[in-house]
Amino acid sequence: xxxxxxPFGDLSVTPRQRLLLMASAVVLSLAxxxxxxxxxxxxxxxxxLFAITLTLGALxxxxxxxxxxxxxxxxxxxxxxxDNGQVGGTAWIVSRTLTSIVIxxxxxxxxxxxxxxxRELENHSELSLDLVATASFDGYxxxxxPAFTRTLGYTAEHPDDRAATLQAVVDQTDxxxxxxxxxxxxxxxxxxxxxLEWTSRPDARIGALIxxxxxxxxxxxxxxxxxxxxxxxxxxxxxxxxxxxxxRREILRRLALAxxxxxxxxxxxxxxxxxxxxxxxxxxxxxxxxxxxIRDAAPLHDLGKLGVSDAVLLKPGRLNxxxxxxxxxxxxxxxxxxxxxxxxxxxxxxxxxxxxxEWWDGSGYPAGLSGEAIPMTARIVAVVDVFxxxxxxxxxxxxxxxxxxxxxxxxLRGRHxxxxxxxxxxxxxxxxxxxxxxxGDTQVGTRAVA
Numbered sequence: 325x326x327x328x329x330x331p332f333g334d335l336s337v338t339p340r341q342r343l344l345l346m347a348s349a350v351v352l353s354l355a356x357x358x359x360x361x362x363x364x365x366x367x368x369x370x371x372x373l374f375a376i377t378l379t380l381g382a383l384x385x386x387x388x389x390x391x392x393x394x395x396x397x398x399x400x401x402x403x404x405x406x407d408n409g410q411v412g413g414t415a416w417i418v419s420r421t422l423t424s425i426v427i428x429x430x431x432x433x434x435x436x437x438x439x440x441x442x443r444e445l446e447n448h449s450e451l452s453l454d455l456v457a458t459a460s461f462d463g464y465x466x467x468x469x470p471a472f473t474r475t476l477g478y479t480a481e482h483p484d485d486r487a488a489t490l491q492a493v494v495d496q497t498d499x500x501x502x503x504x505x506x507x508x509x510x511x512x513x514x515x516x517x518x519x520l521e522w523t524s525r526p527d528a529r530i531g532a533l534i535x536x537x538x539x540x541x542x543x544x545x546x547x548x549x550x551x552x553x554x555x556x557x558x559x560x561x562x563x564x565x566x567x568x569x570x571x572r573r574e575i576l577r578r579l580a581l582a583x584x585x586x587x588x589x590x591x592x593x594x595x596x597x598x599x600x601x602x603x604x605x606x607x608x609x610x611x612x613x614x615x616x617x618i619r620d621a622a623p624l625h626d627l628g629k630l631g632v633s634d635a636v637l638l639k640p641g642r643l644n645x646x647x648x649x650x651x652x653x654x655x656x657x658x659x660x661x662x663x664x665x666x667x668x669x670x671x672x673x674x675x676x677x678x679x680x681x682e683w684w685d686g687s688g689y690p691a692g693l694s695g696e697a698i699p700m701t702a703r704i705v706a707v708v709d710v711f712x713x714x715x716x717x718x719x720x721x722x723x724x725x726x727x728x729x730x731x732x733x734x735x736l737r738g739r740h741x742x743x744x745x746x747x748x749x750x751x752x753x754x755x756x757x758x759x760x761x762x763x764g765d766t767q768v769g770t771r772a773v774a
Contacts, residue, residue, distance in 0.1 A: 345384035350396065352377050379431055386439065390432025394425035455520065455537040466532060475520075475539050477513025502526075507540065519544045573620055576669065580623035582630060592759065593712055594623035600708035600757045601701075607748035608704070621673035622705050625680045628658025640719050652689045655681055672701055680705045683740045703742040707733065707749050708757070710740070715758040726754050726762075 381393030456469040502525040510518050524535035580594040602619030610618075629637060632654050636647045643651060658677030662670050679693065679702030686694030714729040724732070737746040755762050 342384045342389075345380050346389060348380055350377075350393075352380065375427070381428060381432070383435055385432070386436035387429055387432035390428035390430070390435070391425055392428075394428030397428070398422075398424035453538075455539070457535050457537070459533040459535060461526070461531060461533065475512070475518055476510055507544075517541070572669070576620055576673075577623060580627065582627075593716065594626075596712050596757070596759055597625065597705065597708050598623040600712065600752075601704050603752055603757070604704050604708060604745060604748050607751050608700075608744065610700075617669050617672050618676075618701050618704065620669045621676055621701070622708070624658070624662065624673040625676050625705050625709060626654060626658065627661055627673075627677055628654035628656065630661075631657040638719055642720065652681070655679070655690050675699050676701050676705050678702075680709060682706070684742050685739050688740075698742075700742075703745050707741050707745050710736075711749070711754070711757060715760060726758055726760060729758070730754050 377393050377397055381389035383389070385392070453471060455471045455475060457465055457472070458467045459465050502523075504523050506522045506524070507519055508522070510520060512518050518539055519541045520537040521540045522535055522537045524533055526532075527534050577594065577598075580598075598619050598621075601622035602615050605615045605618045606612075632651060636643065636650050639647065655678050659674050662674035662677055665671060665674070676699075678690070679699050682688040682691065682693040682698045682702060684695060684698070684703070686692050711729055711733055714724045714732060715726055717723045733741065733746055733749060737743050749757075
């Protein structure tokens with residue numbers, strides 16, 4: 325909490341200063357006596373001037389000095405009284421002599437008591453492991469205890485982070501705020517750095533900041549080690565979580581492929597549907613967490629086809645009514661296979677599997693839901709699934725051109741598909757969605773999408 329360096333300042337009186345004070349008191353007493361002996365007009369003024377000499381004696385040697393000056397001044401005053409004919413008898417002289425000695429003794433006792441208290445305070449401060457200091461309002465140490473030398477190797481030094489320290493001083497001196505747990509760093513004499521944590525308050529009566537600091541270097545090191553350990557653990561957790569996420573996605577993809585391998589030659593339909601569903605969801609402004617979930621869940625939309633017979637699933641051309649009813653069951657079969665999971669992605673996959681053949685106008689299956697009663701995830705997958713089915717070969721039809729497929733999506737807007745989802749679809753590159761190049765070798769086929 326300092327911005328400069330001052331040596332330790334001792335407020336006690338040195339032996340030399342004591343002798344000078346005592347000599348001054350004696351000389352002043354004799355001067356007062358000499359002045360009063362040659363000047364009758366002073367009246368009782370010398371008696372009051374002797375009080376100054378009593379104070380100087382008390383400051384010099386405490387009780388002893390006060391009593392000694394009390395004896396000296398009373399003796400000189402008695403001579404002055406005798407010369408001026410003011411003696412009222414022996415008892416009169418004794419009473420005034422005792423009064424002078426008592427006054428001097430009291431002054432000395434006060435001085436002794438103060439110095440004893442100061443010494444006790446200094447002893448406690450010197451034994452303290454904490455750093456105790458006072459500083460001027462301009463931010464300089466005026467007094468520090470020996471703990472500074474034990475901690476830093478010298479009395480006081482500039483802190484490393486002066487800007488923050490200066491601000492802390494300003495907060496106390498200008499705003500009158502107390503500072504708690506303020507930390508700054510000092511460079512010790514051996515070249516190492518020590519962190520000090522301060523509690524400080526301003527004292528306007530003495531014009532100083534009163535502060536106590538504690539060396540928290542070891543604690544700071546432990547906190548730094550703990551932070552690094554936490555960062556390492558968090559990095560390991562993130563890495564492991566990423567590995568688990570990758571493994572989960574791979575398992576879900578292979579589960580989706582298990583259904584796709586039965587009726588697809590390319591085996592990339594589920595990948596395209598997952599990627600496309602994520603892109604459309606993003607264009608709709610859905611949260612990134614939902615976009616990621618739908619990207620992982622959408623490939624499982626046709627999982628229920630594992631329960632559909634090959635005769636129906638692989639039949640070229642159109643299905644009859646009975647076969648179509650059998651095919652329609654794949655929505656409920658897929659939902660049943662995925663039900664009961666606590667996983668967010670599997671719960672979403674269950675929702676998509678059950679509802680991705682519902683139509684916006686209510687003419688779809690299995691429940692004939694319409695409009696916003698159809699989950700948004702299923703509405704998104706419906707658009708992407710149909711577009712991908714149109715632009716790629718199926719056992720029952722050849723692939724359409726991308727342009728014809730897009731025209732079909734617009735034709736079914738508001739009937740089969742949610743208009744908002746089709747609008748989001750339109751903001752994407754249809755060739756990218758179909759994983760095809762413009763001008764690719766495709767041909768128009770019959771409009772038949774299961």
